[in-house]
Amino acid sequence: MKARATETQRKTRIQKENEARILDAALESFSAHGFRGATIDQIADHAGMSKPNLLYYFRRKQDIYEALIARLLDTWLEPLRELNPAGDPLPELRSYIRRKLEMARDFPRESRLFANEILQGAPRIKRLLESDLKPLVDEKAEVLRGWMKAGQINSVDPRHLIFSIWSTTQHYADFDAQVQVVLGPDRGAEGRFEDAARYLETLFLDGLRPQVKPDSGPRVRSF
Template structure:
């Protein structure tokens, strides 16, 4: 890695970048790209605007760095889907990992959702490239399970989309989920409750039919 001057970053420089990126994540996830400013990010990072601009010259550069990191993190659970394992066990693990991300990375989820709602102007190449390639690869894994009679036949792409939608809901609409569940059910246990329900929803529906 190099600094703006083309020199290798020092430990302190890298730490400063991490502080900026964490502050920017907070700001972008709360206000979206258009509603966020360099001044807001600098304030959240506890540094002056000129100091921040030494590390990132534009708001767009900060946003792009966050999105690239986010996409890599977001794809990790899908990459772990293994064609060698038992299909229902693999899909159960995928659902669980996605819910864990909803629990542990709600700001990242909101950042991604905001970008998509704006038409994905800054990450379309990533969606059409790395994301599409990985989803197509895992869809073929799922189709292989279907051909072998291990799960019922369905559309693997829409199956993946459905898992995304249901698990990410617990990050993007967390305030609504907690409000509706109320104080007795809206605590940390809501994620385990969600996991059990989604496992039943998806896995029972995918089990091969017995005659």
């Protein structure tokens, strides 16, 4: 859904700044109260704007929410977009795991907001998942499949590999309070993300690294 202020004219710098203010304020409200609990008045108050001024940019709460999720999803998918088909598979996947974990560290509210929407069945963003997320996952699944067929990584279901990376990295955003309690004060500080990165690299990369000898040829399983 486009912001209302952009429907008939090119956005000015002020309009861009105000839209960003509204979406930042909306993140605060939606992450704290959910879609149903958040109100236009709350968002306007957080943004430091009048309600009529906010409604110049977005007609409905639904429009603000969709724009926020679209922005979030675009950010969330950027590391996957950067997975380079011409690169060395294991370093490419290491970089992807690291970037996803950095996002869990740096954007915990966004992660929880997205997770809550998915847990509800994605009623307000299913169209975005179909138009933005699925084609990219399909494209990168083919990249992974190509690496597997070339014997560069072990053969697994590529989509489930992507799901597994999502779930393990995002855990450190969605369940960070639990992680810190379980790890305790000695290991639950900032270094927990580096510890998690080393563990996930071992988990995924050792599992994907081919173990066969070069002269025996890779064993390829089709998915």
